[in-house]
Amino acid sequence: MESTSADGGGFLSRMALNDNKAGMEGLDRERINKIIIESSKGSRFYENEAKKELQVNQRIEKMTLQRAQITEQQLQKAHTQVEKMVNELDMSRDLSRLIVHVDMDAFYAAVEMRDCPELKDKPMAVGSMSMLSTSNYHARKFGVRAAMPGFIAKKLCPNLVIVPCNFDKYRAVSNEIRKIFAAYDPNFMPMSLDEAYLDFTDHLEQRISWPESLRTHFPQESEPCVENLSPLLFEDSPSSTPSLPPSGEKVESGGGSEVFGTCVEEAVREMRFRIEQKTTLTASAGIAPNTMIAKVCSDKNKPNGQYRVPSNREAVMDFIQTLPVRKVSGIGKVSEKMLSSLGITTCAHLGQQMALLSLMFSETAWHHFMRISLGLGSTHMERTFREMSVAEEQLSLCRELCEDLAADMKKEGLRGKTITLKLKNVKFEVKSRACTLPCAVATTDEIFAAAKDLLKTEIENVSPQQLQLRLMGVRISTFVSADDKKPQQKSIVGFLQQGSSGPSHGIVPNSVKETASHLPMERPPPAGSHILEQLPQKVPNGNPSITREEPVRVAPPEASASTSGAAAPDPETLTCPVCFGEVRTTDLQVFNRHIDLCLSGVATETPTDTDSESDGDGGPKGFTVIDEGVPEKGEDKERQKRSNPEDALSAFKTCDALRGPSVTRAEDTGDPGAKERRSGDKPLLDHHGSRRVHSPQRASSSHRGDPATQSSRLEAPPGHEGSTLICPVCQVPQNTHDLTVFNHHVDLCLNQEVLHMLAPPSSSSSSTMRPPVTAKRGRGPPASPPAKKAKGRGSQNTIDKFFM
DNA sequence: GCGGATCAC
DNA sequence: TATGGTGATCCGC
Numbered sequence: 001m002e003s004t005s006a007d008g009g010g011f012l013s014r015m016a017l018n019d020n021k022a023g024m025e026g027l028d029r030e031r032i033n034k035i036i037i038e039s040s041k042g043s044r045f046y047e048n049e050a051k052k053e054l055q056v057n058q059r060i061e062k063m064t065l066q067r068a069q070i071t072e073q074q075l076q077k078a079h080t081q082v083e084k085m086v087n088e089l090d091m092s093r094d095l096s097r098l099i100v101h102v103d104m105d106a107f108y109a110a111v112e113m114r115d116c117p118e119l120k121d122k123p124m125a126v127g128s129m130s131m132l133s134t135s136n137y138h139a140r141k142f143g144v145r146a147a148m149p150g151f152i153a154k155k156l157c158p159n160l161v162i163v164p165c166n167f168d169k170y171r172a173v174s175n176e177i178r179k180i181f182a183a184y185d186p187n188f189m190p191m192s193l194d195e196a197y198l199d200f201t202d203h204l205e206q207r208i209s210w211p212e213s214l215r216t217h218f219p220q221e222s223e224p225c226v227e228n229l230s231p232l233l234f235e236d237s238p239s240s241t242p243s244l245p246p247s248g249e250k251v252e253s254g255g256g257s258e259v260f261g262t263c264v265e266e267a268v269r270e271m272r273f274r275i276e277q278k279t280t281l282t283a284s285a286g287i288a289p290n291t292m293i294a295k296v297c298s299d300k301n302k303p304n305g306q307y308r309v310p311s312n313r314e315a316v317m318d319f320i321q322t323l324p325v326r327k328v329s330g331i332g333k334v335s336e337k338m339l340s341s342l343g344i345t346t347c348a349h350l351g352q353q354m355a356l357l358s359l360m361f362s363e364t365a366w367h368h369f370m371r372i373s374l375g376l377g378s379t380h381m382e383r384t385f386r387e388m389s390v391a392e393e394q395l396s397l398c399r400e401l402c403e404d405l406a407a408d409m410k411k412e413g414l415r416g417k418t419i420t421l422k423l424k425n426v427k428f429e430v431k432s433r434a435c436t437l438p439c440a441v442a443t444t445d446e447i448f449a450a451a452k453d454l455l456k457t458e459i460e461n462v463s464p465q466q467l468q469l470r471l472m473g474v475r476i477s478t479f480v481s482a483d484d485k486k487p488q489q490k491s492i493v494g495f496l497q498q499g500s501s502g503p504s505h506g507i508v509p510n511s512v513k514e515t516a517s518h519l520p521m522e523r524p525p526p527a528g529s530h531i532l533e534q535l536p537q538k539v540p541n542g543n544p545s546i547t548r549e550e551p552v553r554v555a556p557p558e559a560s561a562s563t564s565g566a567a568a569p570d571p572e573t574l575t576c577p578v579c580f581g582e583v584r585t586t587d588l589q590v591f592n593r594h595i596d597l598c599l600s601g602v603a604t605e606t607p608t609d610t611d612s613e614s615d616g617d618g619g620p621k622g623f624t625v626i627d628e629g630v631p632e633k634g635e636d637k638e639r640q641k642r643s644n645p646e647d648a649l650s651a652f653k654t655c656d657a658l659r660g661p662s663v664t665r666a667e668d669t670g671d672p673g674a675k676e677r678r679s680g681d682k683p684l685l686d687h688h689g690s691r692r693v694h695s696p697q698r699a700s701s702s703h704r705g706d707p708a709t710q711s712s713r714l715e716a717p718p719g720h721e722g723s724t725l726i727c728p729v730c731q732v733p734q735n736t737h738d739l740t741v742f743n744h745h746v747d748l749c750l751n752q753e754v755l756h757m758l759a760p761p762s763s764s765s766s767s768t769m770r771p772p773v774t775a776k777r778g779r780g781p782p783a784s785p786p787a788k789k790a791k792g793r794g795s796q797n798t799i800d801k802f803f804m
Numbered sequence: 805g806c807g808g809a810t811c812a813c
Numbered sequence: 814t815a816t817g818g819t820g821a822t823c824c825g826c
Contacts, residue, residue: 040816044816128815129814129815148816149817150816335811
């Protein structure tokens with residue numbers, strides 16, 4: 001019978017132009033499809049596509065027959081059943097998270113255009129005559145898009161310039177943007193080199209009390225001498241820079257700096273602004289209460305735009321009504337076609353036909369459809385870890401981390417004497433083991449030699465059992481400038497925004513550098529990511545909350561000279577970011593030593609391991625982490641965030657934030673083909689038409705699904721049940737057992753601490769960025785002060801967080 | 805458990 | 814000339 005939509009006359013609908021992509025509206029589809037089909041006809045590829053199309057059509061016919069046999073009674077029964085589930089799902093709707101999906105605009109093409117301005121006004125694509133990975137917006141007007149073979153694209157657009165892929169370059173840019181992502185959500189979930197999901201909820205909680213100085217960002221002195229910023233792709237894009245806010249919250253302050261507000265839209269706009277300043281590439285973003293909606297939103301105002309669906313049921317349902325099912329991640333061309341044969345093209349239709357769908361598709365498939373029809377999606381992105389217990393693997397990972405670290409050291413021209421290995425076992429216990437070498441080292445082999453010994457000792461300590469790890473980090477500290485010059489006088493430059501701190505400044509970072517890796521997670525590990533982080537005085541570049549994308553550095557006076565200064569305190573003293581005391585010296589080594597001492601004191605008294613807390617860090621720490629996760633079966637692609645009680649407090653996570661970039665990076669594999677991917681949505685239909693996606697029950701069972709627990713970010717650590725909670729920031733015992741209250745206190749402390757960190761301890765520094773407060777010694781806001789106390793002695797310890 | 809189908813990047 | 818490569822999930826066998 002109705003052989004469904006279009007297969008008439010041998011036309012292969014599956015080969016038709018897929019214009020479900022930004023920049024492809026209003027094209028002459030007829031002409032484009034004609035060229036595509038003519039270019040393909042007779043090829044093996046075409047034949048195979050024809051075969052697949054036929055199979056799909058047969059499935060549809062079968063489904064149609066099946067549908068005809070469904071009785072009214074069955075439908076009724078299904079209806080009540082569905083209704084019940086819908087209500088339950090609706091009740092469990094979680095609107096408490098602010099999920100952001102960020103997607104770089106025409107990423108590979110944009111990078112190539114940036115690096116080769118002549119391409120700017122030409123239609124171009126990245127890939128080969130066989131296959132294109134992406135195209136710029138100019139080329140899209142001709143129907144040229146990703147996943148199209150270059151030779152066909154050439155027929156559509158004879159002037160098309162095809163540039164070969166350069167993954168190393170894309171990866172480098174990706175690392176830049178990921179550092180920025182980490183500043184807003186250290187647990188962000190990368191989906192590919194140019195795309196990620198972030199949970200902005202925690203960031204916003206803190207941001208609300210941030211002073212304007214922390215929300216002020218400056219244009220970066222264009223490092224790649226490209227004349228106009230963000231030139232690239234879109235002469236016709238809505239707004240050329242994210243600095244044009246939809247609503248009037250924006251404030252321009254002199255010098256091109258811009259102050260961003262405290263709401264989500266502003267935070268996201270700020271993030272896009274930073275990305276653009278840093279890379280001269282633009283990004284688009286979607287803001288919503290869950291990943292599914294956020295993803296759709298990010299495409300809405302692409303390129304260089306953002307869109308938000310407010311966190312209330314009505315807004316979500318309104319948004320869903322007219323949304324074509326094909327826009328939803330997980331619904332591809334086959335699912336679209338099958339649903340279409342049932343008269344379903346929008347999410348509203350999906351909701352109306354749930355009873356029918358429940359009878360025709362597998363349980364996983366219709367449950368997925370049901371969630372879509374309700375506008376539900378993942379609200380948390382926690383990663384799941386797979387332990388690594390094979391010694392060889394551990395050593396190999398350790399070496400990779402050392403390689404990354406060595407690369408950073410080389411780049412910065414540093415050598416260090418103290419090597420610290422940080423391990424987190426499957427019980428979430430954290431250990432740090434350090435050794436100080438007689439002389440400073442910098443190469444992979446040297447660092448690894450020390451780290452390996454530390455690791456081997458740990459492995460032997462538990463043998464014959466296996467050491468089961470969730471995370472590993474390697475840190476190096478006690479730096480000595482490689483060129484061995486005596487550390488010249490340096491002052492801390494407070495720093496600023498991203499960028500200004502490029503290596504070009506000849507800055508000597510201070511305290512530590514480290515790399516870490518979460519063990520295998522969702523994506524195969526890469527080589528390890530590393531980020532540099534330095535603790536102490538980093539000034540958040542922008543975002544105190546978590547990570548700053550650039551480490552704070554201690555710069556020589558020359559460098560600092562570039563920023564004219566605002567009030568410069570006493571040039572002879574430096575303010576310790578840990579104890580906030582003035583250290584009377586200008587010698588960085590002396591100063592760093594002081595900081596190390598302060599930091600080392602924060603370790604908790606836990607025996608030896610699990611120092612988990614303390615604010616962390618002790619020290620300079622902050623391992624950056626790479627996590628990779630392996631999604632559990634049936635779990636949504638989306639990782640959930642912090643559902644894990646681990647924790648010793650999620651407060652730590654925040655702590656980390658203070659510290660630095662902990663970036664979680666997923667690795668990218670070099671992808672020979674196109675973009676890097678991460679396992680993602682699930683597919684849905686299969687032969688008989690079904691596929692799945694997240695299983696609702698799993699979602700709801702994961703503890704965050706429980707509305708009752710949603711608001712509490714902190715769970716009592718095992719063993720702390722009835723004991724007094726001690727703030728990991730100020731170290732003062734809190735007279736409460738209410739975790740919400742406790743978390744609130746911690747947040748306040750952290751915010752306060754950030755202020756302190758921001759206060760440029762010494763001389764010059766950037767002007768505007770610095771917060772008004774300079775030194776409130778220690779005391780913080782509400783309850784108690786953030787200052788960490790220096791206590792203990794030695795140097796090791798420290799901890800840090802790891803996320804969650 | 806395997807192979808095929810689907811999906812995403 | 815020429816239509817990617819990879820990982821993940823689901824389903825049926």
